[in-house]
Amino acid sequence: MTSPSKTEVQAAIGEYIKQLAEPLRELNRKIHENPELAYEEHHSHDVICKFLEAQNIPVKRHVYGLRTAFEAIVGESSGRCVNFNAEYDALPGIGHACGHNLIATASVAGFMALAFAIQKFGLPGQAQLLGTPAEEDGGGKVDLIRAGAFKNVDVSLMMHPMAEDEFSKGILGIGGRSTIACFDITAAYHGVSAHAAASPWEGVNALDALVSAYNNISMLRQQIGPDERIHGAIMQAPTVTNAIPELTRTKYTIRSRTQKGARALGERVRKCLDAGALATGCKVELEENSDGYQDAIGDLGVHVVSCDDTLMPGSTDQGNVSQVVPALHALVGIPVTDGAHNHTRQFTAAAATDEAHERSVTSGKAMAMTGWRLLVDDQYYSKVRQSFDEIMG
Known part of the structure; x- marks a missing residue:
């Protein structure tokens, strides 16, 4: 043929x-x-x-x-x-x-x-x-x-x-x-539950650990390069007020121009997350996840650049x-x-x-x-x- x-x-x-x-x-x-x-x-x-x-x-x-x-x-x-x-x-x-x-x-x-x-x-x-x-x-x-x-x-x-x-x-x-490189870090904070009114001193507050880490990372954002980004979300938080929270979870996406830069920035974020656990006495678990057309479409009457x-x-x-x-x-x-x-x-x-x-x-x-x-x-x-x-x- x-x-x-x-x-x-x-x-x-x-x-x-x-x-x-x-x-x-x-x-x-x-x-x-x-x-x-x-x-x-x-x-x-x-x-x-x-x-x-x-x-x-x-x-x-x-x-x-x-x-x-x-x-x-x-x-x-x-x-x-x-x-x-x-x-x-x-x-x-x-x-x-x-x-x-x-x-x-x-x-x-x-x-x-x-x-x-x-x-x-x-x-x-x-x-x-x-x-x-x-x-x-x-x-x-x-x-x-x-x-x-x-x-x-x-x-x-x-x-x-x-x-x-x-x-x-x-x-x-x-x-x-x-494009810039990116990967995610998820942090799970494990504390100890206790009655928030009767015996709060018996608890270890996982929400405090998350909030501490959040504040750490928020301050870190001032000291990163213009082509770098850190953005996150609270994935799991307490829904009641009368118990010391024993489990929280947060996730951050780290972006930088290169993979090497993203890893270096990620190490700084990881220290902020670890610090939240250290300050409150919680345990933290960290998990990472990495994450001819011009001619062809031009033939169809659409102007694109390479x-x-x-x-x-x-x-x-x-x-x-x-x-x-x-x-x-x-x-x-x-x-x-x-x-x-x-x-x-x-x-x-x-x-x-x-x-x-x-x-x-x-x-x-x-x-x-x-x-x-x-x-x-x-x-x-x-x-x-x-x-x-x-x-x-």
Whole structure:
């Protein structure tokens, strides 16, 4: 069979995705209207799996030890494997304020388009779609890496929506940005319960330990670099007043420009957490958790740049995947009212609009064309792999 041209593949993919326009819009809507928290994305898991099965795509549910993860693979293992990550968890109280419904839609569209091209044109290699739970909290992709979900993957692709006013005028996206490293530390304080009125001296106050650590870290924030961040939450606290609290739990995310910097800052945070235990007589348990697209989307009439000089204040949703295989984390702008950005109610509303949906589908088609090139162009893939090896080395 004669290898198809880029124009032929692009036209075939465009026509195929056009036929899926309404099912894809409905899938997006179902995810957005039923927001679910990390590791609890049962509805989203099921509706995506049903969508794939309706298109005759075999899918494995509840894979790699995660109840809300799934996997679909199309193609032959003799070639390279292009992965698409579909995430679908939401934020507490404000729903899909990070647009994960759009991320899922783009990845599903991209996977479907590349799978179609593989089958239609007899392309070498595979397309893999992974349902990746718990991006916002918990580290689902880290779980999947440890379970071997990426062991056969050569390149991983995904996009992330942002407010379009974060980009320069006339630009609707960026192929990628430099990001900062991050990891989490969870501290559990164990004290001794006692009656708060009759014999408080018999207790060891776990809430005091947490509050002491909180104050320590708050003061530490004044003495960190401008590209570093420490932010936390109280995960478990007492709900009654007449007993000395015997157990509290807090979690902090530490961010810095480099992994080395994040670890150094994390050591300072750890000392603050230890100090809370030392000051109150509590015991503390600490747990740590690490955590060609431009051309393709340009062909679809969307102006993006390959990168810019902005350092992302957060980390990518690819998480540790980008430490294991070459990974794309494209940023695509959507219209958002009042100048609001991600993790706001305005962004939740924006993520539900038809225009945001269309941009996610366009991103999916661009990722499919990127995947096509990775499968058929050995020289292009070699450059991608060489760049990854140089960065990691």
